[in-house]
Amino acid sequence: xxxxxxxxxxxxxxxxxxxxxxxxxxxxxxxxxxxxxxxxxxxxxxxxxxxxxxxxxxxxxxxxxxxxxxxxxxxxxxxxxxxxxxxxxxxxxxxxxxxxxxxxxxxxxxxxxxxxxxxxxxxxxxxxxxxxxxxxxxxxxxxxxxxxxxxxxxxxxxxxxxxxxxxxxxxxxxxxxxxxxxxxxxxxxxxxxxxxxxxxxxxxxxxxxxxxxxxxxxxxxxxxxxxxxxxxxxxxxxxxxxxxxxxxxxxxxxxxxxxxxxxxxxxxxxxxxxxxxxxxxxxxxxxxxxxxxxxxxxxxxxxxxxxxxxxxxxxxxxxxxxxxxxxxxxxxxxxxxxxxxxxxxxxxxxxxxxxxxxxxxxxxxxxxxxxxxxxxxxxx
Numbered sequence: 569x570x571x572x573x574x575x576x577x578x579x580x581x582x583x584x585x586x587x588x589x590x591x592x593x594x595x596x597x598x599x600x601x602x603x604x605x606x607x608x609x610x611x612x613x614x615x616x617x618x619x620x621x622x623x624x625x626x627x628x629x630x631x632x633x634x635x636x637x638x639x640x641x642x643x644x645x646x647x648x649x650x651x652x653x654x655x656x657x658x659x660x661x662x663x664x665x666x667x668x669x670x671x672x673x674x675x676x677x678x679x680x681x682x683x684x685x686x687x688x689x690x691x692x693x694x695x696x697x698x699x700x701x702x703x704x705x706x707x708x709x710x711x712x713x714x715x716x717x718x719x720x721x722x723x724x725x726x727x728x729x730x731x732x733x734x735x736x737x738x739x740x741x742x743x744x745x746x747x748x749x750x751x752x753x754x755x756x757x758x759x760x761x762x763x764x765x766x767x768x769x770x771x772x773x774x775x776x777x778x779x780x781x782x783x784x785x786x787x788x789x790x791x792x793x794x795x796x797x798x799x800x801x802x803x804x805x806x807x808x809x810x811x812x813x814x815x816x817x818x819x820x821x822x823x824x825x826x827x828x829x830x831x832x833x834x835x836x837x838x839x840x841x842x843x844x845x846x847x848x849x850x851x852x853x854x855x856x857x858x859x860x861x862x863x864x865x866x867x868x869x870x871x872x873x874x875x876x877x878x879x880x881x882x883x884x885x886x887x888x889x890x891x892x893x894x895x896x897x898x899x900x901x902x903x904x905x906x907x908x909x910x911x912x913x914x915x916x917x918x919x920x921x922x923x924x925x926x927x928x929x930x931x932x933x934x935x936x937x938x939x940x941x942x943x944x945x946x947x948x
Contacts, residue, residue, distance in 0.1 A: 591647070593799055601841075609713060612711075612723040616654050619663045620653050620654040621647060624670040625641050625646050625647065645678075653666075657696065661706060663726055668702075669695040687852065690846050713778060755836050762825075764829075765778060767835070771784060787841050804848045804863060804864040805843040807864025809840075816828065833872060842871075854895050854899040858902040866891045866894065867884075
C-alpha cells in the first residue's frame, strides 16, 4: 500500500481568505485616506506616517524574533496599526514621540498579550492613549490644513528634538497667521468657544484651513468597500454612528445651545475613522450579531457622553477602549440559543415526555393525555 493517510486537526475546510489577504486589503483601503491626509498637511504628515508605521514594524519584528508572539510583519497587521495610529495623531506631532507611540502600540497593546489575535485592546488606541497621557500638550497642538508651503517645509514641531522646544521659522509664522482660530479642532472650538463648523466643511475636510483629519466622506467610502468585501462586520459601524446620532439628536433637542446637532456629532473628530477602522478590529470586537450591535451602541453612546459631559472635547478613543474591555462579557451574554434549547422546547418536553422511538404516535397519545390534563413526571 503506497497511499499515505494524513491526520490533521481542524479546520479541515479552509476559506481562501487568509489573514494576510484580509490585512493587505485593509491596508489598501487606508492608502487613499493617508494620501488625502498628506494632501492636507504636506511632508509633515507623510513623515509622521512613515515614522510611526516604521516603529510598529520594528517592534513587531523584534517581538517575533524574541519568541514572544506569533505572527510577523508579513501579515500586515503591524502596518495597519501604524497607519491608524499616525492618522489619529496631530500632523505636527513630534516624530520622536510618534515613534514611541508606535513601539508602545505593539509592545504593550499586542505583544504582551501573546501576539496577533490575542490582544484585548486595539493596539493603535493603546499607543495613542499612552502618548496622550505622557505628552498632553503636544497631542493637543493642532495645525491648520492646506497651508501654503506645506510640501516644502516641515511643521516645526515635527522635527523637535526630545524634550526641546521646536524652532519656529519666519515662513511658518507667516503661514500660521492665515486664520488664528483654525489652529483648534472643530470639537475644541465648539467645546470651549461655542463655534460650530459648517456641515460641508466637515463632510469633505476641504473647506478653509480647519484643523481636521481625513475626510469623513472618504473614510465612509473606503469602509463601504471593506463591508462589500465582507472584511468588516457592518453592524458595528452602523450601531456606533446610529447610536451617536440618536443620542446627539436627543440632547440637541433638549438644549440646542449647549449640545451640538447630530450632523456635527457624526462628522467631527475621529468618530468616522474609529467606527469603521478601529471599533471593527476582529480581535477586540464581539463576533455574535447581537453582541456587535450592543458593542457598537456602547461606543456611540460613550463617545457622546464623554464629549458633552467631560472636560475632553473628544471621546472616541476612550469609548472604544472601554468597549474592548467589555467585549468578552457582551459576547457571553449575547450567545445565540442552541437549537432545541429555547423556551418553546421546554413546553414541548413538559407536554410530551420522551418516549422510545419504536412507539407509534397513536400508542403515545393513548398513554399521554391531551395538553392541560397531564402533569409531567420523571420517566422511569
